[in-house]
Amino acid sequence: MERFEDVYKESDDFHNDQEDMFPAYIDGVDTTCAPYCPSSANRIYRALSMVNVQPSDHVMDMGSGDGRVCAAAVGEFNAARAVGIETEDYLIEKSWELAKRIMPQDKLDRLEFIQGDFLAPSLASTIKDPRLSVIFLYLLPEFNHLYKDFLIEHYERGTRIVSFTFDLKDIKELQLQQRDELEGIFIYQKLKQ
DSSP: OOOHHHHHHHHHHHHHTSSSSOGGGSTTOOOSSSOOOOOOHHHHHHHHHHTTOOTTOEEEEETOTTSHHHHHHHHTTOOSEEEEEESOHHHHHHHHHHHHHHSOHHHHTTEEEEESOTTSGGGHHHHTOTTOOEEEEOOOGGGHHHHHHHHHHHHHTTOEEEEESSOOTTSTTOOEEEEETTTTEEEEOOOOO
């Protein structure tokens, strides 16, 4: 098996070599709520460590891109399960391709990548799964209102919510517990009373 850092650095190098540094803005690529901007391996490790992912955790990444958050959660932090939801078919294919390079079959069996719109009724049972304990997202702030009720529902159950780059301060019901301003990591968790 190859190392997580090496496989995803290679993927980063490919994206960095592209003429257009923001390929998500190309015609025909769906950037409904956020452009595809992959996080570095270091940033992902930092976020997974900050949110303290454990073997009992069920992780979901909204807009999973090339699957690196899910792959690291299961492959490096041994999460029970991780599901990534992504609108782009080619990124779902890339997610599986990269994950297969870094983990054995028993861990691959704990991964799921779903192509679809997060708000589609067909994904309701996936996004409402009561076992979800950590949710990752990268959303442009102007779209937070679309996910507000979903995030509050999970937050109230004790789910840890990790937002990359943009904080969720406009969702007043969520309480920020940790942040790394330099890496753009914001963690929301309801404290037990």
